[in-house]
Structures are given as C-alpha cells and as structure tokens.
Amino acid sequence: MPRPRKPASPLRYFNSSPEVIRMAVMLYVQYPLSLRNIEDLLFKYGIGICHETVRLWWNRFEPMLAADIRSVSVE
Numbered sequence: 001m002p003r004p005r006k007p008a009s010p011l012r013y014f015n016s017s018p019e020v021i022r023m024a025v026m027l028y029v030q031y032p033l034s035l036r037n038i039e040d041l042l043f044k045y046g047i048g049i050c051h052e053t054v055r056l057w058w059n060r061f062e063p064m065l066a067a068d069i070r071s072v073s074v075e
Helices: 018-030 035-044 051-074
Strands: none
Touching: 018 035, 018 051, 035 051
C-alpha cells in the first residue's frame, strides 16, 4: 500500500528559509513599511536580501499567507 504524499511546499525552490519568506511578507502586509524598509529591517537581523526579492515574495505568497491568517483567526 503506497504512503500518502504530503503536498509539496510552494516555498521549496527558494534559497531562503520559509520562515524568512513568511516574516518578510507578513511585515510588509501588517505594517505600513516600504519594501526598502523591510530590506533594512531584515539586514539588521543578518538577512541580506534585496527589496525586489520581498516584492517577488509578496506577489507570489501573499494570497496563500492571507488564507492561513484567516483560517487561524476563525478558529
């Protein structure tokens, strides 16, 4: 009997960890900060990424993360 497969993570092809991606997107969504402000904040924590990378992550993962937030807040 074959084992059921876990759904593949959409974050699997990125060099950064999923936690960094989630944090960057959530900072951009929750607070009135610019992409460059997010870049500077992450740099202070030792994470060197470009503001364009944050924009790419936001465009790609914001709907998925918003759905996660909604499902957690409903429970």
